[in-house]
Amino acid sequence: MKTKTMFMAAAIAAAGTVSSVQAETLKFSFQGTLNALDPYSLNETFTLSALGNAYEGLTRRGADLQIEPALAERWEIVEPNRWRFFLRKGVKFHNGNDFTADDVAFSVERVRSEGSDLTTRVPADAKIEIVDDYTVDFVLSGPNPILHYEWDTFYIMDKEWTEANNAAKVTSASDTTANYAALNANGTGPFKITSHEAGVQTKYEKHAGWWDEAQHNLDGVEFTPIGSDATRVAALLSGEMDMVYPIPVQDIKRINDNSGTVALTGPELRTIFLGMDQMRDELIYSDVKGKNPFKDARVRKAFYQAINIEAIKQKVMRNLATPSAIMISPFMFSKAGDFQRYPYDPDASKALLAEAGYADGFTVGMDCPNDRYVNDEAICQAVAAMLARVGVKVDLNAQPKAKYFAKILASGGYDTSFYLLGWTPGSFDSYNVLSNLMNCRDETGAGSPFNNGGWCDEKVDSLTGQILSEIDPAKRDDMIAEAYKITHDNVYYIPLHQQGLAWGVADNVDLVQRADNQFHFRFVTKN
């Protein structure tokens, strides 16, 4: 009798599970579109994130962004210049092909070929040697401790499939016919892309033969881009979407107040900062003639101390920002805690300006994007108002990113005197920040293409070179800290904050919000 009751209970429980295991489809939306499916045609977070559900790299990053083995089971540095990767056996691509060393070698060549936007994933002079079907060696020209840091987004393609479909050449806008790999995907990841209409909808289906044990309970995913903020939020509130991102900071409260949805917020890796032209002898946009006030460290520090970062955080960012003293997120640098911002102090700022000979202030033009970062234009307006209090008049020129970047970057001849920019090191490592933003450059940008202000400090340059090849992590971090200290002491930049992430999620969906703003379906459960 008792066994019968237990049997009944088990049957009921089983029935209960059966009914809850119906097909779960996650519907989500992002503000931008997923363009070509070719994993090497655009080095941009959302594209790589969306493709990262279908494709996989040799490594991957977990919920906390730690590097984990993926298609490579493990790896070792056999000699300082030789890395050996042991590939996972029994992995199949979505079309059923086996994953082998040939695919890795093919992908390495393809990612470095003309038209690829991810050429820096593998150093140009690195050689790949196939040891056997499941072992590959990378032979480098010098030690490189961060060789694999960006390989979580260097996706391995199937050689046979790519060649059979004439897609060995990377998809590019200069193509005259559609590239097969732009419209189709064949990876090893937990989801396969079953249909893709660029800018309209992309459908994923669970890949049953995935090598890893699935944590998610999804059978399919539907992605629809919604460009308008209000519509995207409405789609979540009305229950048509299970997850939308990003959400405007001003809508966070509304989403939390609505029953059935919650706003998930957290710090992002991107650092927003101000840069100043320290290269030209006279600023392009200023009433100071014959000299460049930004060449004087006192003026730069005066600008720094005139900015009330707490006010920007509370009023402009609605607390969704973390003020920063250095040019990298504390997630990515262990010694970030050693740095303190210069305090907000308008009086000190005025004194510094007077000391530098600008007691009455001066006028400077500022460039700012208005559709690139969270509340970017509002930040610039706040900065302009704060600088006005110490006597500096800012002529703000806020424009859409397409025009903004064309003006302030190398292609526009660094046509700016004072600008706002955001930077996330794709490698999660300071070397990227130092080499792109903090080294000396010439007029064309060679040396450090995104050091728009063009400041030059030989000590930082030589440290950057050493950091590239230093294998000992502790020594390396000390050198990085030293480089950041020089930047901070000389106020070569004015870091503002790490902006926050804000995702809107339905209550019945559990997911992981990674600080790099990548959304991976493998962490999602939907009830």
Added chain:
Amino acid sequence: MIGFATRRLLQALIVMLVVALLAFTMFRFVGDPINQMVGIETSIEDREALRERLGLNDPIAIQFVRFITKAAQFDFGTSYQFQQPVSDLFAKRIPATLELSFASAMFALIVGIPMGIYAGLNRDSAISKLFLSVSLVGISLPTFFIGILLIFLFSVTLQWLPSFGRGETVQIGSWWTTGFLTVSGLKALILPSITLGLYQMTLIMRLIRAEMLEVIRTDYIKFAKARGLPDRLVNFRHALKNTLVPVITITGLQLGAIIAFATITETVFQWPGMGLMFLQAVQNVDIPIMSAYLLLTAFLFVAINFIVDILYFFIDPRLRVGRP
């Protein structure tokens, strides 16, 4: 008639060329396409190589001639963002825009004409005054605001209608997709059609009202009434018919406007049509899509004007006499 048509066609060709030239000159001021096509970390050398491959370093005149020669063969190049041929992308998006435009034009006519007639015949009634006030709202509120208002009312609060997209579509033939055949497709059409057609509806209503008021005062209507013809016959057969000439002109032109300026509505409702694609193209400096869209729009306007001109011949007998 033939001479008239030929003259019009020649004029149309010149208009198209001028539009192409204007569009092409404008693109130099929208920003640098390369920055939108690569990740921010892409090196300067790679950016320059891409610029070279796309032919963006060539003199403007050469770029323009190349563009016109290809466009004449319906080849608009490859989209910078999507990296697919522009003509394929448009072929996929055109059905969505045309269906939306058709639905909103129908909405504007079916609701606007009766309202206009009523308001014209009963100018002092309370309902007519209500119609006029409502139409003022339709004319003065911006499209995106009406769209968002409708979304928050019918999608978020009442949850009756979808806030974005086309719903389920059915494939007809090799390249047409329709939302008219599924329930979700029809539901998805309602809010965007109203948003897009509201302005046209009020325009048609006010136009018909004004024309009706005018016509009713004319002698031949008075005579018709004096002869004892029934009101129905006088109002609809004699009065209404004579108000239609300007209405057809406006409707025709407005149809062009609906198709061309569906951009805002399509953006608010994430309607996967040409307008949405155009606006995204502007944000991303996708020159091939922008130029193809502008040419297509110019072509639409020219074609519609041409058809409207021809239609006059059939509606207004006076035009038929005295013209070759």
